[in-house]
Amino acid sequence: MRHTQLGRSGLKVSTACLGTMNFGSSGGCDETEAARIVDAFLEAGGNVVDTADAYNGGDSERIVGRAVRGRRDSVVLATKAFLPQGPGPNDRGLSRAHLTRALEGSLRRLGTDHVDLYQCHQWDDSTPIEETMAALDGFVRSGKVRYIGCSNFTAAQIVESQWAAQRAGGTPFVALQPQYSLLARSIEAEILPVCRRHGLGTLVWSPLGGGVLAGRYRRGEAPQAGTRMARLKASPMPMARAWADGLLNEPNLVIAEHVAEAAAGLGVTPAAVALAWVRRRPEVTSVIVGPRTLDQLRDNLAGLDLPLPPEVAARLDEVSRPARLAPADGTRAGG
Template sequence: MDYPTLGRSGLKVSRACLGAMNFGTSGGVASCDESEAGRIVDAFLEAGHTFFDTADAYTGGRSEEILGRAIGRRRDSVVLATKAFLPQGPGPNDRGLSRAHLTRALEASLRRLGTDYIDLYQCHQWDHGTPIEETLATLDGFVRAGKVRYIGCSNFTASQIVESAWAAERLGVTAFTSLQPQYSLVVRDVEAEILPACERHGLGAMVWSPLAGGVLTGRYARGVAPAADSRMGRLMASPAPMARAWADGLLHERALGIADEVGRVAAELGTTSTAVAIAWVRRRPGVTSVVIGPRTVEQLHGTLAGFALDLPAEAAERLDEVSRSAALTPVNGMPPGSIRERVRS
């Protein structure tokens, strides 16, 4: 089993990270009940993986509670990550990355997880209303108090990663160890500037949605509405506009074409589309760990197969080609064909 270090830290994590977003009930619908969640955690640990990720906002805090109980006495044998930012109440200070909110959010997460420390405490997204200096100073205080071991961020842009790194150096406080970005064959935008920024500033990438919301599993077909119990079906039926928009951004003709090629590669290799999609993303430059979110033990085993699959170079090149887009070109302000562009090429 391979346990790389996360960014420039000494924290060793497994290549697979079990995301607990599905643990509990959301909107009256049980994604994964506590009994099945316990079996998933047991099977994940038995397979040799040790990295877990959740957030205070997942299923109204139930995800943290269920994950904490499932880990139980094995707490010191795992790497436990959670996140804060999203609303935890109706008040103006019940969200964001301010000292006021983060201090309460951390204590609540520790209580729900049933632990006195968190290995990786992450900012769920950038807070435009709070200076990053305030956020980093607050997180540094958590580290100094022993309540948090390492800090990370999620869904930051390249410029936000750079700004955070500069602020941490200027203040002499703990810097981010990791970034959690979306990354898959369907969504490769991070390759242009975000992953290079992570490499430059010492952040390890633990990528989420490697199956593009299930699109890359081959579950969805053209002209057929997603099943109500599928990930896309639940997102499209969600009252939250952001959830519906995210589904629309993944379930389109280009994505289905990529899924078709994934299916062809899987058939040639005698494996599944899920395994192929995972094998592709886990070997990408800059990727430390891949966050997976199974709802059943069977889904877990199917996903973990991708961490053992040795994807042939020819197959990887085919997938690179079918999924490549103009978004992979960094923005430098120079028009195509300019002198600077020709020199660089």
């Protein structure tokens, strides 16, 4: 597995990142299987393991911490904070008060004295960004955090954050975690150019579009019982149902059919083609894969190694390009 620099930093990261949102009983991956996944990922040359304090009530961090024990120095350990950690008004967000408690909690669950990459899970409208960046800079100066990043920020929010750090002579972000796949290409318009300008590498999540690009769902058919989309559509949470409905729309399922067609022609799985398309994008530093089983990890890593023929990549570019993204040669986009 190749390694490359993360943004405008000296940190070397693998081109695949192990996402651990599924680690824990409520995520569908128990600790025994999670340990096997971590072992195989590290043996394959991967070094970035990403988690968050909100994943499965902290179980993901606990499992990750135990899985990397004894080889901590060879792992780029990344976690995130923002989401609620309690019922109180200061138990969420990007305030200095919450981030300080959140970091201490993450360090305790991970069983380590520092986090290599500490990330803001999302933007906080209620906290001045100057306060957030000052708090993060303090963590870096204390040695409890090595690098800082953000997740799901807009282009304008990235710029505000970097300017706030610059004005204070503090630590800037070196990484962004955005959603990116053949089904979600909006970051190409503004966010990726801003990342290049301001020195952020990208660790992209949901490269399989919630499993839609893996060929698990078809037009005119309800999601099969036990699949992720079936669980989301049956969720009591309106946001979960809305997310599933947004993924399982007609245009997305048409794109998935093109991916399946390309996969059949190459003799590989649709997931492999979708992952290979994301991995070949020059703006992508690392692709986050979130397996629930060891077999899924192996399939994902094989897809990231797949050499995608230029004509296949060009066809997928065409059929998945959003209307607002003009093709590179200025011709009218199809699809």
